[in-house]
Amino acid sequence: MSMATRLWRRRFKLLTGLVLVLVAASVVHLWTKVSRIENALPLDALHKERSFAVLLEEVGRLETELRLGALEIDAARRERLAFALDLLILRQRDNRDLYAGLQLPGVAELHRDLGAALAGVDETLRDPQPDAASLAAWAERFGALRERLRALNGRVFEASIGQAVTQRADLDRLRNTVSAMIVMLGGLGMALGVLLVRQQRNIRELEKRDLALQAAEVAQRELRERLERITDNMPGVIFQYREWPDGHSCFPYASQGLRELFGVSPEAAAADGGVIFSAMHPEDRPRVIELLRESARDMQPRQVEYRVILDGVESWLSSHGTPRREADGSLLWHGYTHDVTRRRLAEDEIKHLAFYDSLTGLPNRRLLMDRLRHALALCARTGAQGALLFIDLDNFKTLNDTRGHDCGDTLLRLVADRLRQSVRLDDTVARLGGDEFVIMLEGLGARPEEAATQAEQIGEKILALLNLPYMVDGQEYHGTPSIGVALFGDRETRVEDLLKRADLAMYQAKGAGRNTLRFFDPAMQTLVAANSALEAEMRQGLRQGEFILHYQPQFDAGGALIGMEALVRWQHPQRGLVPPGEFIALAESTGLILPLGQWVLETACAELAACKPVCGRPLGVAVNVSARQFRHPDFVEAVLGVIERSGIEAAQLKIELTESLLLEDVEETVERIGRLKAHGVGFSLDDFGTGYSSLSYLKRLPLDQIKIDRSFVRDVLSDANDAAIARTVIALGQTLGLHVIAEGVETEAQRDFLIEHGCDAFQGYLFGRPAPIGELRCLGTLH
Amino acid sequence: MKRLRHALAAFAALFLFVSAVRAAPAGAPYPVTLPAFPAGPQVLSTVAPDGATQRYSMADLEALGTWELTTSTFWPGDDGTYQGVLLSALLRDAGLAEAAAVRLVAQDGFSQVIPRADWVTWPVLLASRRDGGAMARRDKGPLRIIYPREMDGALHDAVYRLRWIWMLARIEAVAE
Structure with missing residues (x-):
């Protein structure tokens, strides 16, 4: 009833x-x-x-x-x-x-x-x-x-x-x-x-x-x-997930599969939904929660894959949920979760097969093109240049035909290993197929000339590496490659065209007699060739003592000689005296700067030591040190060794650094300067005001001197801005207790202006052009 | 047949008599002996169904047996004790006992029909005296019908008021 x-x-x-x-x-x-x-x-x-x-x-x-x-x-x-x-x-x-x-x-x-x-x-x-x-x-x-x-x-x-x-x-x-x-x-x-x-x-x-x-x-x-x-x-979990506006959540229903996938009983999940989220991989949890939030916002179903580590075993789970708004204001998702670990593994394998060469494990053409596209986009943003190196093995077909495909394959694997070792981790080594390899270099210098030089160096390194003998099936094999180089840094270029250019350059290399490297751009080729020649000449010059030092005197406000700046010159047998602007950049990019810098330091110290008795009182010498030289792990020891060998006082040596040095690793810079200063070596900041001058760096670096750049000094009387900068640098130096020296002083009016505003020292044509130490000797006596 | 009917009627009368004497209900007439009326003119005539006419003097009437009844009436100053003969006795004497109804006609020409049920059901009195004396014409005499009004509430109905005929002059059978 x-x-x-x-x-x-x-x-x-x-x-x-x-x-x-x-x-x-x-x-x-x-x-x-x-x-x-x-x-x-x-x-x-x-x-x-x-x-x-x-x-x-x-x-x-x-x-x-x-x-x-x-x-x-x-x-x-x-x-x-x-x-x-x-x-x-x-x-x-x-x-x-x-x-x-x-x-x-x-x-x-x-x-x-x-x-x-x-x-x-x-x-x-x-x-x-x-x-x-x-x-x-x-x-x-x-x-x-x-x-x-x-x-x-x-x-x-x-x-x-x-x-x-x-x-x-x-x-x-x-x-x-x-x-x-x-x-x-x-x-x-x-x-x-x-x-x-x-x-x-x-x-x-x-x-x-x-x-x-x-x-x-x-x-x-x-x-x-x-x-x-x-x-x-069923394998997997069928569930209802409920969430209240106050953030409280639970699983009103979950099938028994929950124990297997999450190690949580349905009863525990019914009491508190948080236990499920706790079981998720910490890296994936925010993503899952964010997707839930999105689903709650637009009331649309969502699917998400995440990892769960259960008993030390990582597995991939996929959850799908459809939200529905309940009468009490809560949201209820109906959904299912299943294990997709095997599928993920299969996908990874497929991806690998799709993007990697199965023989060598190197990226294939497709992945290379993809990375190249990314690299082009990145170049457009950062302004850095990149290069494609197209490498083809010479006479590979002959090896294949005479000793069989297995030998060919072995050789290819060995070549791949060597290529991998020859580049940075960030660079891409790909195999296009057959005996064709491509190396993509990124983050080269901003200027094409610089990038070309860097690419050429790496190319030469690869040439050298691949020229080394291989052990193929117990027999020694000697092979050579031909390399084509195409630079990129322009987004307008299509990746296919780029690859074609590198390919063409490689054929030029073949045409030039194989076992060589060619640039696609003739100008680059010329430049690189010239640089190569110059580099070779520099090496020879270094060996044969073609480099000499000139000194420019430095005077204080009272007109007394207080020191000199050592400036390197190259006495070329054919071209005569070559100014540093023409060879320092190349020396830096080729690494020649290291032996050159060492030579400059040693020579300057030695000449100063020889000069000492002549001048009657100790003079200081300022030596320019490049960033690359300064960053060398043995720099401090090398400097100290030079001082000791030359017999001068450490305080007589003043090292001039450039602003660009301050941009990287300030801690290490401060530490090195500190170590040398502890021995009495002085430090001067060259070209102050031309780069990314940062007052906070200036404050932290234990410098002794800052130098007003010649560009400000030149117009200090005609340009109000330059005058203001010069005044400011002087005031700054005074405030921080730094010695201020102006370079490029050519007229008495410039000198008077600077003296008037408190500049401590000067150098320039007004006081004397750079000259060999022998000619400089007279200066001390003149003044 | 007629003898049997007479016997039945006599038996009924006896029964009525006995029951009336034995246990006279309240307001019922009871027999009374009165001094005889002096001889006088015939005051009532009856007409039987067969047309036979009989005439009665007051003495003739009272010879049929006298009864006394004390009752209220419908009219002012009219309540009192009346003596007379039972209507049923007169009708029997006049040969009208079996009539279904009789018409009673007064001296002034007023008349009413009384159904048989009335005299069979109640001891209706044909009063010839009031308080033992003759009734004047202006006192609704010399003969008048008195219903035993106290015996039965039904008799208080206005229908019966008209049947209280006074100055009664003639009784005749009503043709069916």
């Missing part, structure tokens, strides 16, 4: 009771109404009316008899008179209450007058021979009474009619009431009937529904059990 059925039954009882009460009330109402109307039935009025009519008639009869008696009286007439009188007296007495009950004016008077008249006639008739005249008089009197009675009768009639009309109306109302009640009761009865029928139907329906519900419950339970059997035996 369901709730609804009970409700119906109670309602039915209520309705039945209501109908019964209504019927009872109707019956009582009808009864009262009927008895009220019955009591008011016009019978009384009829009696009254009739009584008056009879009274009127009998008064008329008595009047007639009296008149007849007045004419002639005999025994019969007398008897008739007496009878009429008796009747009237009787009527008068019976009507006594009637008179009293009538609420009409004049009734009492009439009653009294009639009574008096009747008594008078009765008296008169006692006489055996009544007087005719008195009978006539009585007749007249009764005539008047008759008239009064007639008028009264009319009024009684009217009243009676009125009462009848009222009662008729009452009856009509009663009839209406009865009709209405019958209709109402009929309606109620019908309603009751309909209700009964409906109730029966409802009960039947409810019972049917109850049965259906039970069946549905059984079906549902079976379905749930079946579902659980399926979900719990």
